[in-house]
Amino acid sequence: MATILINKDNFYHNLNQIALKTGSIEKIAMVLKDNAYGHGLEIMGKLASEFGIRHAVVKNIEEAERIKALFETVLILGDLAVKDEVYTFAINDLSDIANAQKGAKVELKVDTGMHRNGIAMDEVDTALQQIEKRGLELVGVMTHFRSADEMGSELFWQQKQFESVKEKVHAAGFKKVRFHSHNSAAILRTRNFSEDLVRVGIAAYGYNELPEPFDHVTLKPVMKLMAGKVAARRLSKGERVGYGGDFSAPDAMKVATYDLGYGDGWPRGDSQNAYITAEGLPVLGRVSMDFIILESDKEVVVIMDNAQEAAKQFGTISYEMTTALSEKIERLVI
Ligand SMILES: *Cc1c(COP(=O)(O)O)cnc(C)c1O
Numbered sequence: 001m002a003t004i005l006i007n008k009d010n011f012y013h014n015l016n017q018i019a020l021k022t023g024s025i026e027k028i029a030m031v032l033k034d035n036a037y038g039h040g041l042e043i044m045g046k047l048a049s050e051f052g053i054r055h056a057v058v059k060n061i062e063e064a065e066r067i068k069a070l071f072e073t074v075l076i077l078g079d080l081a082v083k084d085e086v087y088t089f090a091i092n093d094l095s096d097i098a099n100a101q102k103g104a105k106v107e108l109k110v111d112t113g114m115h116r117n118g119i120a121m122d123e124v125d126t127a128l129q130q131i132e133k134r135g136l137e138l139v140g141v142m143t144h145f146r147s148a149d150e151m152g153s154e155l156f157w158q159q160k161q162f163e164s165v166k167e168k169v170h171a172a173g174f175k176k177v178r179f180h181s182h183n184s185a186a187i188l189r190t191r192n193f194s195e196d197l198v199r200v201g202i203a204a205y206g207y208n209e210l211p212e213p214f215d216h217v218t219l220k221p222v223m224k225l226m227a228g229k230v231a232a233r234r235l236s237k238g239e240r241v242g243y244g245g246d247f248s249a250p251d252a253m254k255v256a257t258y259d260l261g262y263g264d265g266w267p268r269g270d271s272q273n274a275y276i277t278a279e280g281l282p283v284l285g286r287v288s289m290d291f292i293i294l295e296s297d298k299e300v301v302v303i304m305d306n307a308q309e310a311a312k313q314f315g316t317i318s319y320e321m322t323t324a325l326s327e328k329i330e331r332l333v334i
Helices: 008-022 033-037 041-051 061-070 094-098 121-133 154-171 184-188 307-314 318-323
Strands: 003-006 028-031 055-058 073-076 087-091 105-111 137-142 178-182 197-200 223-235 253-258 292-294 300-304 330-333
Touching: 003 041, 008 028, 008 041, 008 184, 008 197, 028 041, 033 041, 033 318, 041 055, 041 061, 041 330, 055 061, 061 073, 061 087, 087 094, 087 137, 094 121, 105 121, 105 154, 121 154, 137 154, 154 178, 178 184, 184 197, 300 307, 307 318
Parallel strands: 003 330, 028 055, 028 197, 055 073, 073 087, 087 105, 105 137, 137 178, 178 197
Antiparallel strands: 003 223, 223 253, 223 300, 253 292
C-alpha cells in the first residue's frame, strides 16, 4: 500500500531551526493549510502542538475544526469571519469586513506589493474605521511577501511599506495587535527578527527554497513516500510496458507494479524523461492512474524522500509535490 511516513524527529529539528531564528517557539504559527501541505492535517497539528506550538494557520473553517482543540489561535486565511474564541480571520478585502459577524476576531491583511490578497495601502485607515464600526476585534495585522525567496531588494521594499502600516495602526489607537509578515523564506534569511509571529509552512516540512547564496539553514524533509508491490513479472527482451508500451525492455528483466499513480496525486510526468525514485530506479513507461512499474522485486520501495529533489525532476517546487498527494494515502508517524 502506498504510504507516507512522517518523520517526527526531522519535523522537530526543523521547528528548532526556525525557533532559533524567531527567538522562541511561541512566535511560530504553523501553517497547516491544504492538509498540512499534504502531510496530514491532524497528524501535523498534533505533532506541532506537542512540540509546544500554540498557533496555527489554515485555509478555511472546515480545516480549522479538525485541529481547533490543539491550539490557542487558529488563523483562517480564506473564510467569512464568525465570532469564535480560537479562530481569527484574515481580512483580504474591504468586503470581508462588511460580511463579518459582529464580535469576530480579525487580522487585517495589507497588500504591500504582492497584489494577490489584502487591502490596499491607501485603504488601511478606512479598513480600521470599518472594523471598529462593525464591532470586530482587530487582533492582528499582516502582509505577505512576493519575493522573499529571491535575491534583490523587493523584500526590503515590502518590509518598509509594512512598517508604515504598523505606524498607522498604532496611531489609530489599536493595542494588543500582533504583527506578522514572514513566511519560511523570509524567516530563514532574517538575522534579527522582531515581529510577533512567523507563518511558517514549507521550512517546517523540511525544504529551504532559498537560492544558495543565502545563509543556509539545514532542514530535513519530514515526508517519505513509499509504494507497495502489487504484481511481479518477467519481461523478455523487446517486451513493452504499460499504456502505449512506451518502455521496451532492452534485455530480459524482472519488473514489478507498485501501487502509486496519478490518482494518488503523483505526477504523471513524461515517460520519455522518466522520474528516478529515491532509490535510483527509473519509472518504466507511463504512470497509470493507480500504478507505476519499476525494475525491482522489493515488497516496498521508497518513491520520494526529498520532495525538493523530486520537484526538480518534474520542473516544479516542493510545495506542489507534497500538497498534491491524495488524502487517501495512509500517513504514519515514525
Ligand atoms: C501559505 C502561506 C504561508 C506559508 O508560506 P511558506 O512559504 O510555506 O512558509 C504564509 N503566509 C500566508 C498568507 C500563506 O498563504
